[in-house]
Amino acid sequence: MGLFPELDALLKKRIGLAHLPTPIEKLERLSGELGVTLYVKRDDLTESVASGNKIRKLEYLLYDAKEKGCDMLITCGGVQSNHCRATAAIAVRMGFACHLILRGDEPAIPDGNLLIDRILGATTAFYTREDFKNLPEIERDTVAMLEKQGRRPYLIPMGGSNATGSLGYIKMIEELKDILPAFDHIYCALGSGGTYAGMAIGLKHHGISSRLRGIAVCDDVAYFKAEVTRILREFDEWYGITFPDDLFNMDFDDRFVGIGYALNTPDELKELIRIARLEGLILDPVYTLKTFLGMMQQIREGKVAKGAKVLFIHTGGHYGIFPKGEEFKGVL
Numbered sequence: 592m593g594l595f596p597e598l599d600a601l602l603k604k605r606i607g608l609a610h611l612p613t614p615i616e617k618l619e620r621l622s623g624e625l626g627v628t629l630y631v632k633r634d635d636l637t638e639s640v641a642s643g644n645k646i647r648k649l650e651y652l653l654y655d656a657k658e659k660g661c662d663m664l665i666t667c668g669g670v671q672s673n674h675c676r677a678t679a680a681i682a683v684r685m686g687f688a689c690h691l692i693l694r695g696d697e698p699a700i701p702d703g704n705l706l707i708d709r710i711l712g713a714t715t716a717f718y719t720r721e722d723f724k725n726l727p728e729i730e731r732d733t734v735a736m737l738e739k740q741g742r743r744p745y746l747i748p749m750g751g752s753n754a755t756g757s758l759g760y761i762k763m764i765e766e767l768k769d770i771l772p773a774f775d776h777i778y779c780a781l782g783s784g785g786t787y788a789g790m791a792i793g794l795k796h797h798g799i800s801s802r803l804r805g806i807a808v809c810d811d812v813a814y815f816k817a818e819v820t821r822i823l824r825e826f827d828e829w830y831g832i833t834f835p836d837d838l839f840n841m842d843f844d845d846r847f848v849g850i851g852y853a854l855n856t857p858d859e860l861k862e863l864i865r866i867a868r869l870e871g872l873i874l875d876p877v878y879t880l881k882t883f884l885g886m887m888q889q890i891r892e893g894k895v896a897k898g899a900k901v902l903f904i905h906t907g908g909h910y911g912i913f914p915k916g917e918e919f920k921g922v923l
């Protein structure tokens with residue numbers, strides 16, 4: 592039993608959807624280059640069409656949706672949201688309808704994640720960046736409209752990041768608990784904060800002292816401190832689990848957002864190509880590439896001791912490569 596006994600019952604409220612456990616692989620050449628022992632947790636292999644980190648959150652969100660008698664999933668994100676694509680795929684598998692609230696213009700030809708959303712039959716509504724700022728209102732109106740049509744919608748927040756979704760990454764730490772104590776550092780992307788929140792709780796729950804570091808791919812440290820704090824507090828409000836103060840000390844770095852969320856410089860894409868050709872590992876340009884660049888920089892800066900054992904969480908996102916064919920053309 593872990594530090595928070597109430598968690599053990601909550602972790603059972605799950606529908607098995609992902610192919611678990613995902614493998615862990617050593618990156619031999621990059622380990623040599625960086626002077627550490629670097630492993631990657633292949634959460635890009637959780638599934639195919641629903642691949643990546645979101646399916647772990649959806650295992651818990653879908654359990655809740657079913658328990659509440661819902662028949663439709665509503666969620667939101669950018670036009671190229673991995674979370675929306677994974678939700679659309681799981682909706683079909685579980686016999687739910689799916690509606691996506693998307694930020695950005697509708698492209699003339701759907702590509703990447705949006706193409707998969709379309710193939711899976713999710714309905715979509717597009718909002719400008721300006722309008723999307725009123726997301727709570729859009730969500731309220733969408734739920735009301737669908738209820739009027741006789742649906743019983745279940746609203747999943749951006750990135751599946753609330754206390755229920757985060758249970759998926761507490762569970763992921765359970766999957767790793769026997770080997771994790773040997774790791775000094777764990778790195779993950781910060782997109783909406785749920786992956787980090789779940790892992791931070793899981794590490795505390797199992798008394799594992801590996802240092803968890805989050806690299807922001809959008810926004811800044813203050814934003815993610817607020818978001819992860821909100822998720823941690825939801826455990827208190829929804830499930831009556833109060834976490835100790837030290838869980839609120841987070842290790843975030845926002846220096847690698849670069850020219851903006853989902854935007855890449857040619858140099859970043861060149862690194863994606865270099866890593867792919869060195870290790871046969873493909874990172875996604877939006878999340879895992881920037882996180883990997885952040886991790887390498889922290890190692891070079893000495894934030895990670897020489898010879899340390901490091902685990903990088905590959906959270907997926909491969910479909911996000913395809914809409915960037917034009918940009919890759921310049922660097923391939």
Ligand SMILES: Cc1ncc(COP(=O)(O)O)c(C=O)c1O
Pocket residue numbers: 643644672673674750752780781782783784785786787875878879906907908909
């Ligand atoms: C591929 C990928 N990696 C990482 C993340 C970040 O995870 P989280 O939203 O839980 O912070 C996301 C989504 O935001 C993602 O799609």
